[in-house]
Amino acid sequence: MEYANLLEIMRLNADEASLPFKKAVLNTSVPIIGCTVPFVRSLAKNCTLEEAESFPVHDWYEVDLLHGMLVADCKLTFSQKSPLLAEFADTIENWAVCDSSVVKVPRAERELYFTFFCDMLASDKPFVCRYGTVDLLSNFLDAEHIDAVFAQLGAITQWGSYYVDMGAAWLIATAMVKCREQTVLYMQTDGRRVLNKFTYNKALQKMRDSYRVSEADKQWTHAIKMI
Numbered sequence: 001m002e003y004a005n006l007l008e009i010m011r012l013n014a015d016e017a018s019l020p021f022k023k024a025v026l027n028t029s030v031p032i033i034g035c036t037v038p039f040v041r042s043l044a045k046n047c048t049l050e051e052a053e054s055f056p057v058h059d060w061y062e063v064d065l066l067h068g069m070l071v072a073d074c075k076l077t078f079s080q081k082s083p084l085l086a087e088f089a090d091t092i093e094n095w096a097v098c099d100s101s102v103v104k105v106p107r108a109e110r111e112l113y114f115t116f117f118c119d120m121l122a123s124d125k126p127f128v129c130r131y132g133t134v135d136l137l138s139n140f141l142d143a144e145h146i147d148a149v150f151a152q153l154g155a156i157t158q159w160g161s162y163y164v165d166m167g168a169a170w171l172i173a174t175a176m177v178k179c180r181e182q183t184v185l186y187m188q189t190d191g192r193r194v195l196n197k198f199t200y201n202k203a204l205q206k207m208r209d210s211y212r213v214s215e216a217d218k219q220w221t222h223a224i225k226m227i
Contacts, residue, residue: 001047003055009043010035010062028094032061037100044069053084057091064091068101078109082116089120092127095163098134105139114140118152126161133167137174146179150186154194165199172199173206176213184217187224197226 014034022032035043044052044066052070055063071088074081085103092098105113117140120132136149149171158164172191175183191200204221207213 001051003051006043006047006055006063006066007033007060010040010060013039026061026094026096028061028096030058030061030064030093035062037065037096040065041069041100044073049074049084058093061094061097064097065100068092068097072101072103078112078116082112085116089128089131090125092131094127095130095166098127098131098163101131102135102138105135110139114145114148118148118155121152122155122157124157126158126164129156129158129161129164130167133164133171137167137171141171141175141178143179143182146175146182149175150182150190154190159196159199165196166202168195169199169202169206172203173210173213176207176217177210180217184220192226200226 010033015036016034019032019034022034026032040062047066047070049070052067055067057067058064068088071081071084074084076084088101092101103113113135117132117135120128120135123129123132136145136152140146140149153168153171156164156168172183172187172195175186187200187203191203195203204225207221208218
């Protein structure tokens with residue numbers, strides 16, 4: 001699809017009334033046309049990765065979103081795909097593009113991707129760090145990897161960056177559902193040392209907000225809250 005045609009389709013399907021809300025929620029410096037995420041995802045089915053790679057970065061939010069979706073979903077080997085993911089991650093500047101571009105990791109290459117996304121947590125770029133975090137959250141919260149995931153949180157250097165803190169809190173709250181015993185132990189031990197107060201307490205809050213966490217565990221979160 002030609003870039004001009006893509007923009008025309010996006011503008012014809014924009015909801016301009018939602019623009020003030022989108023601008024406030026997305027907190028992006030990139031101009032917004034006003035398309036929904038599902039609509040952009042449907043457009044991605046009619047674009048190729050090669051086309052998306054040729055589109056300008058940070059011209060429009062929806063174009064960045066489409067690009068991220070295509071990179072995340074492309075059927076390439078790890079050696080072919082990982083440089084594209086690294087290049088894309090380096091351009092992320094808002095949470096929606098980050099969180100909408102998560103990779104569904106193939107079983108045959110799980111350990112390669114695990115190391116790849118773990119390494120992102122040490123980045124000095126907050127959204128590269130968050131991108132690694134949400135990909136770990138989506139693919140590696142299991143008995144085999146959870147201890148290494150928690151250990152890797154210690155590599156984060158960008159604590160205090162809101163979107164890094166929130167991404168880590170989201171990961172920990174999800175881990176409480178999938179790997180409860182390891183998460184309880186982490187929050188009682190290393191988590192109190194590694195996490196800043198905001199992230200630690202936000203993870204507990206997200207546990208309380210989850211319908212998948214028991215009432216007893218929600219009461220436990222009050223007992224260990226950082227004061």
